[in-house]
Amino acid sequence: MPMYQYTCKCCGVNFEKRLRMSQASQTQPCPECGGQDTRKRLGAIAVTGATTTTTVSAAPARSPFT
Numbered sequence: 823m824p825m826y827q828y829t830c831k832c833c834g835v836n837f838e839k840r841l842r843m844s845q846a847s848q849t850q851p852c853p854e855c856g857g858q859d860t861r862k863r864l865g866a867i868a869v870t871g872a873t874t875t876t877t878v879s880a881a882p883a884r885s886p887f888t
């Protein structure tokens with residue numbers, strides 16, 4: 823199954839989901855804040871070499887209410 827990258831518009835966290843094709847169009851809730859306002863980033867990750875995108879390890883600001 824391909825991996826998809828998402829960005830949460832609530833808390834700004836990036837996360838990955840491994841999804842079936844049939845699930846890929848569905849909204850994935852944010853694992854950090856549980857928000858539904860997430861956006862799928864371009865493409866699946868499982869592409870070849872030349873990925874210069876930033877890694878997903880960064881943990882940006884969480885919800886101000888935590």
Ligand SMILES: [Zn+2]
Binds near residue numbers: 830852855
């Ligand atoms: Zn979030």
